[in-house]
Structure formats: C-alpha cells, structure tokens
Amino acid sequence: MPNRRNAFYLLLIASLAIGLITGRSFLFNLAYIFGAILVVSLIWAWISVQWISVSRRTRSTRSQVGGVIDESFAVINRSYLPRLWLEVRDHSTLSSHSAGHIVPAMTGRSTYTWHVQTPCHTRGEFQLGPMTIVSGDPFGFFVYPRSIPATSRVIVFPQTVPVDRFNLPAGALSGGEAQRQRTHYVTTNAAGVREYAYGDSFNRIHWKSSARRDQLMVKEFELDPMVDLWLMVDFSAGSLYEEPSVRRVGGVGPVVPTQAGIPASTEEYAVVAAASLAEHFVQGERAVGFIAYVPQRVVHHAEHGTPQLARILNTLATARSFTTYTLQLMLSLENPHLPRGATLIVVTSSADTQWVSMLHILSSRGIRPAVVFVDPASFGGANAEPTITALRAARIPTLVIQKGDDLKVALAKPMLY
Numbered sequence: 001m002p003n004r005r006n007a008f009y010l011l012l013i014a015s016l017a018i019g020l021i022t023g024r025s026f027l028f029n030l031a032y033i034f035g036a037i038l039v040v041s042l043i044w045a046w047i048s049v050q051w052i053s054v055s056r057r058t059r060s061t062r063s064q065v066g067g068v069i070d071e072s073f074a075v076i077n078r079s080y081l082p083r084l085w086l087e088v089r090d091h092s093t094l095s096s097h098s099a100g101h102i103v104p105a106m107t108g109r110s111t112y113t114w115h116v117q118t119p120c121h122t123r124g125e126f127q128l129g130p131m132t133i134v135s136g137d138p139f140g141f142f143v144y145p146r147s148i149p150a151t152s153r154v155i156v157f158p159q160t161v162p163v164d165r166f167n168l169p170a171g172a173l174s175g176g177e178a179q180r181q182r183t184h185y186v187t188t189n190a191a192g193v194r195e196y197a198y199g200d201s202f203n204r205i206h207w208k209s210s211a212r213r214d215q216l217m218v219k220e221f222e223l224d225p226m227v228d229l230w231l232m233v234d235f236s237a238g239s240l241y242e243e244p245s246v247r248r249v250g251g252v253g254p255v256v257p258t259q260a261g262i263p264a265s266t267e268e269y270a271v272v273a274a275a276s277l278a279e280h281f282v283q284g285e286r287a288v289g290f291i292a293y294v295p296q297r298v299v300h301h302a303e304h305g306t307p308q309l310a311r312i313l314n315t316l317a318t319a320r321s322f323t324t325y326t327l328q329l330m331l332s333l334e335n336p337h338l339p340r341g342a343t344l345i346v347v348t349s350s351a352d353t354q355w356v357s358m359l360h361i362l363s364s365r366g367i368r369p370a371v372v373f374v375d376p377a378s379f380g381g382a383n384a385e386p387t388i389t390a391l392r393a394a395r396i397p398t399l400v401i402q403k404g405d406d407l408k409v410a411l412a413k414p415m416l417y
Helices: 001-021 023-047 207-213 266-283 308-317 326-338 354-364 385-393
Strands: 052-058 062-064 069-077 084-089 102-103 111-119 124-128 133-138 143-148 152-157 190-195 217-222 229-233 288-293 297-303 344-350 370-376 398-401
Touching: 001 023, 001 084, 023 133, 023 143, 052 133, 052 152, 069 084, 069 102, 084 143, 124 308, 152 308, 152 398, 207 217, 229 326, 266 344, 266 370, 288 308, 288 326, 297 308, 326 344, 326 354, 354 370, 354 385, 370 385, 385 398
Parallel strands: 062 152, 229 288, 229 344, 344 370, 370 398
Antiparallel strands: 052 069, 069 111, 084 102, 084 133, 124 152, 133 143, 190 217, 288 297
C-alpha cells in the first residue's frame, strides 16, 4: 500500500513538473486530478472508521487451565454509509488469544457478529482489549486506524486434578474438642435457640420451640469440632527450580506450556498440588485456610464452601516465586497466628533444612504439620535428601512429588514419617 501511494505521488510530481516545463494545461489538469484523488482517498479512509462501534461480551471472566473463554463480538455501523471492509485488531494479553477479524462489506445501519473460543493453557490474570479498528479507501492508498481503549480483566485458575484420597495421619484428621464458639454456618452441633432475626434462613427455624413460645425461634450452631486445615504454599525465590526449556510471558510472567502436562517448574507443580488439595478438602466440607507470600502476604482464614475455594484459586492463579522471604521466615511469622490444634500442610520445594526445625516448633504448640515436598533434584536443582532425612527424623508426615509424576496418583500415596 505505501508503494502504491508513493507511485501515485511520483505521477503527480512528474505531471506537475512536465506541465511547468512544457506549459501544457493537460498535464496541470492531470496533476490536479491526482491530487484530488489522494485527498478524497484520505478523507474516505478517515470516514470509514467513524461511526463504527465494537461490542465485546465475555460469557465469564473466570476460567481454568484446560477450559475455554467464550467471547462474542459485534461490529455496528451506526451511519447510513456503507463500509467496503474493516479489520478489527485485538491487543489482549491472554495467551493463545486470537480475536482479530476481517469484516466484509457492510451496508448502512447494519451489524456483523462473530464468536471466539480461546483455550486456556496458562494460569494468571490477563487483560482483554484494547482493540483497533482499521479501514481504508477503495484505491488502497491509505489505511486509517481508530483505537478503542476499553479493556476488561479475565482470570484463569490453575489446573486441578481429582484427589480420591489424601492420606494424612489419623491424628491430623480426627478433630478436637468442641470449641463452644457460635457460627453463622449450619453445622451438626446445635447449641440452642434464639428469637428469629431478619435475614435468618427459614431452614434454621425450630418449629417446636416456635409453637411453644408463639413466636419464631431459630437454632444456633457451634463451630464444628473438626480442626481447621491450613494450606501454606512456598513461593520463595530460592525454592524455584525449573528446566531451561521453560518459557515465561515477558521472561517473568506466567509459565507458557509447550507440551501436554504440567510445565517442568517446581512452582507449577506446587500450584497444581495446592489447588487440587484445596478443592479436595473444600468438597469434603472441611474448613480450609490458606497462607502464601506471592510476594505480598495473603491469608484466607479457614472457612467452608465454594467461595473459599474460589479465593484460594484466585490467589494461586497469579502467584509467582518472587518473595525473598525464606520458608523458615514465613513459618516464623505465621507461628503466632495459627490456631492451636490446626493441621498445617506445607507445599514446598525448598532444599533448606532450617524450616524443618520450625515445623518441629509448631508441632510442640499443638499444630499438626504435614509436608507435600516437590523434589527439586528431579528438576535439576539441589539435592533434597538431607531435607527428606530431616523431615523423617522429626517424624513429620511427608509426601514427595517428582517431575513427571501423575499428581492424581502421587497425592493418593501414603505419607512417610
């Protein structure tokens, strides 16, 4: 297109120059025609992208690795002028996203739609948009772009694998004494009745007491005596090991898979293991808490239900191994905040042995620790045998995961201690 326009410029200049030399009016008129065509073409290209709007509808702003993001696009011509062609260019950051489209000729006051399904291969938070509309004149001299700055965000949760069972020692699963603490959750432990208050669910009404007192009475519940379960994922920079073939967006962003399966990074294995365990325990109606430094400190206090799982997956989606805090320091900082009697599952690939002594201190406080250890040696990292030996000497239940393991099978193995 620039070559065609430059050739036209040369014809205009040549006609004008020869006309000045020869004085023939025909050449001047020809130069005027060439100039008029260029001006009309430029105005045409500008008008072609005016009074055009693009709508973008995303069915859901959340997806998961292995899922898809559905989007619907519509280009609306709001004028009575026809459009010869339009190109919509999309500048989203979502991996494998290709929403750009060539729109054929449109009549006045018409709409053109198309649908895009983008497979999700990479966890993280991504931007959809902005977009650019491009069109030109019928002679192909000019292309005029118009930017549409509207953007939205979409988050891709990490992959999870089904966990049929997770063999924590019986002592870590059995629970404890009743906590004698009121809760707004419906549990198996009814503590008494009280008067109905606006907003109380009807399934909490105690009909016998209501009939006896001639007013609505509702049941009160205590916290489930089963102990809280906490997940702590180590995202320290010193614990990150990955093969040289691993590619990240922008060098420091999310890992981009180059083949089927979990990328060869301890970070990705830890994320998938933690996400799968969170899903397993939440579906088992356990109260699950979550701690991670990603690199800022993020804590989700132990709660039941799907919203808690969504919060955990949301944090894991954007987690990166950037924090300079070591696992030992993280455990030291969280020691005062962990409730006595809770079960703490640490997911890490740190080959340092110092954090094992911190787990021993936690266990002396009545906290039951367990470790899901992603073996860094299998990723070409440090030798982890001293760490595994220290965990066994401290009798801390440990599950070792290596590169290439099927996590569904690996997470179901008995823990060693």
